[in-house]
Amino acid sequence: MKYTHHNNELTMNDINKTVFLKGFVRKKRDLGNLVFVDLRDSEGLTQLAFDADNPLKAQAEKLKTESVIEVGGHVRERSSKNPNLHTGDIEIDVDTLHVLSLAKQSPMLIQDDTDALEDTRLKYRYLDLRRPYLQNILKTRHKITATIRDFLNSQNFYDIETPYLTRSTPEGARDYVVPSRNYPGNFYALPQSPQIFKQLLMVGGFEKYYQIARCFRDEDLRADRQPEFTQIDIEMAFVSEDDVMRLSEGMIKALLKKIKGIELKTPFPRLTYQEALKHYGTDKPDTRFAMKLITLNDIFKKTDFKVFKTVLDKGGLIKGLPIKNGAKLYSRKNIDQLTKDVAKYGAKGLAFFKMQDHTLSGPVTKFMSEAELTMFKSITKLEEGDMMLVVADKANTTNAALAYLRNRIAKEQGLIDDNEFDFTWVTDWPMFEYNEEEDRYQALHHPFTKVHDQDKDRIKDAPSDVLAYGYDLVAQGQELGGGSLRIHELTMQNDVFTVLGMDETAIRQQFGFFVDALQYGTPPHGGIAFGLDRLVMILTGTKNMRDVIAFPKTASAHCLLSDAPGEVSDEQLKALGLKRRE
RNA sequence: GGUCCUGUGGUGUAGUGGUUAACAUGCCAGUCUGUCACACUGGAGAUCGCGGGUUCAAAUCCCGUCAGGACCGCCA
Numbered sequence: 023m024k025y026t027h028h029n030n031e032l033t034m035n036d037i038n039k040t041v042f043l044k045g046f047v048r049k050k051r052d053l054g055n056l057v058f059v060d061l062r063d064s065e066g067l068t069q070l071a072f073d074a075d076n077p078l079k080a081q082a083e084k085l086k087t088e089s090v091i092e093v094g095g096h097v098r099e100r101s102s103k104n105p106n107l108h109t110g111d112i113e114i115d116v117d118t119l120h121v122l123s124l125a126k127q128s129p130m131l132i133q134d135d136t137d138a139l140e141d142t143r144l145k146y147r148y149l150d151l152r153r154p155y156l157q158n159i160l161k162t163r164h165k166i167t168a169t170i171r172d173f174l175n176s177q178n179f180y181d182i183e184t185p186y187l188t189r190s191t192p193e194g195a196r197d198y199v200v201p202s203r204n205y206p207g208n209f210y211a212l213p214q215s216p217q218i219f220k221q222l223l224m225v226g227g228f229e230k231y232y233q234i235a236r237c238f239r240d241e242d243l244r245a246d247r248q249p250e251f252t253q254i255d256i257e258m259a260f261v262s263e264d265d266v267m268r269l270s271e272g273m274i275k276a277l278l279k280k281i282k283g284i285e286l287k288t289p290f291p292r293l294t295y296q297e298a299l300k301h302y303g304t305d306k307p308d309t310r311f312a313m314k315l316i317t318l319n320d321i322f323k324k325t326d327f328k329v330f331k332t333v334l335d336k337g338g339l340i341k342g343l344p345i346k347n348g349a350k351l352y353s354r355k356n357i358d359q360l361t362k363d364v365a366k367y368g369a370k371g372l373a374f375f376k377m378q379d380h381t382l383s384g385p386v387t388k389f390m391s392e393a394e395l396t397m398f399k400s401i402t403k404l405e406e407g408d409m410m411l412v413v414a415d416k417a418n419t420t421n422a423a424l425a426y427l428r429n430r431i432a433k434e435q436g437l438i439d440d441n442e443f444d445f446t447w448v449t450d451w452p453m454f455e456y457n458e459e460e461d462r463y464q465a466l467h468h469p470f471t472k473v474h475d476q477d478k479d480r481i482k483d484a485p486s487d488v489l490a491y492g493y494d495l496v497a498q499g500q501e502l503g504g505g506s507l508r509i510h511e512l513t514m515q516n517d518v519f520t521v522l523g524m525d526e527t528a529i530r531q532q533f534g535f536f537v538d539a540l541q542y543g544t545p546p547h548g549g550i551a552f553g554l555d556r557l558v559m560i561l562t563g564t565k566n567m568r569d570v571i572a573f574p575k576t577a578s579a580h581c582l583l584s585d586a587p588g589e590v591s592d593e594q595l596k597a598l599g600l601k602r603r604e
Numbered sequence: 605g606g607u608c609c610u611g612u613g614g615u616g617u618a619g620u621g622g623u624u625a626a627c628a629u630g631c632c633a634g635u636c637u638g639u640c641a642c643a644c645u646g647g648a649g650a651u652c653g654c655g656g657g658u659u660c661a662a663a664u665c666c667c668g669u670c671a672g673g674a675c676c677g678c679c680a
Binding site for chain 1: 605607608610611614615616629630631635636637638639640641642643671672673674675676677678679680
């Protein structure tokens, strides 16, 4: 099929040219003795005109919406122009028309303001994808990956693929698992990330590696989490934390310039993990607005207020979220609602303090001494009309609840500028975190993260105090990427495995090949991985991850288009050595 | 695993105990020479997600179930 132009191209400069166009019939306007057809392709719209004396007019009247057609004709000036359309000054006087593919009635309107609900859109994703909105996002996604590849190629990185069929490893997310035909009863696992393989590439002597790699995690989903997602995976030998962060900043800077025309300032600000938690209650703070949390433990050291006293006796945390002019903005009823909403984070209550008529009021003030009130005012620096929401609970609960409130209230009060791009590093992560339910330590980042030099001799003695060379890149309150320097010495790696509760047998069995590799000369190395899907969301202003993926899955990991997952035949099961239960 | 929201012509919605199940859009037919959300006239199109229960009577109330969504847990 030949065509001479796309549908966004023709203008007054092309008058009288003979052209061939193709595309979908977007809309037909039949005025009786005159028929107009909007022709849509991936680039835009062109209007076709069929006059009263055009022998093709009868055929045009019968055209079905979304059919694929091919037309030939010549470009002419419109007698009434459409200033909203790039090709709005011209139209095509058609002299050949072929229907290449007849369309039956579409289950949804193929326009940006489609009225279809998301499950319909996912079932007929190929129709949904015709909408300019999704076309533009996926085109931007392409531009983003192209820019990233250009940037990393220019820095002498090699793009190397790693296996999708690999080995299940303990720790981390639940694996997607693939049965082996050659080894009945054994399974491959799809990678949660290329972590081990990219480290082995460093051992293999490649000093700069990257890959835009698919990753798979069989966990419950969210608006910003899909079961398969894409990472921009980077690893480098002989580098410091600063080297990796500087490279990442260069890449993000190049992206924002190319995609948004924004000149970002580098280096990005840095916060330690401890600072982030202290000021924002979360390891992924939205730093586009202030509203820093204030720790209030000191004020209530000797309090008579039972709720607070109990919390402090158990080593808990009392923190406040200051809200400028909040005293009038938030009524008792509003606060009751916030209290309810914060319960899902485990917070059992929400106290408030209001500064009105230069007096501190609130349900807790009557339990406070004059000295405590004075101290409260001087620590919180509340001004006339301000309010403070206070949570007293286990540290994790207090932080989670207040971090939620901070984001929510900032949104409600319009404190967030959606066009502001704010990238921040969160550094100095603890190596381990204690899991109370399972009564064991877990790696906060992953078990291959290198610990700070000054901590390396006390990994086994004081796991909770050990810090790691880890760094996350946070933007708009989302974790965009994370990385670390990696362990390249066997002793440190073994110490970490030991803290994680693995004895020598377990280490051999699960990571034997990896531990072996470390013993043949391992360049010190480190790297980072960015969530491509989230990056595209931020750069296209999309709230829903499904909109940045061509064929996404539902919140229950179901593909409505192909109806995956589906059953397999008894023959297939037999070949794999598998049996159905019951 | 848990909490909450939603499910009504092709599509999106209205309908809180008795309606001819309403509206918009799309679709079909007709009129129309400058539309571009064309306009106008007429028409077809609904097992009210599914199963059970309450009731003289259920789209509507109750229970269960399925599907979609948001969130908590989970996601090294």
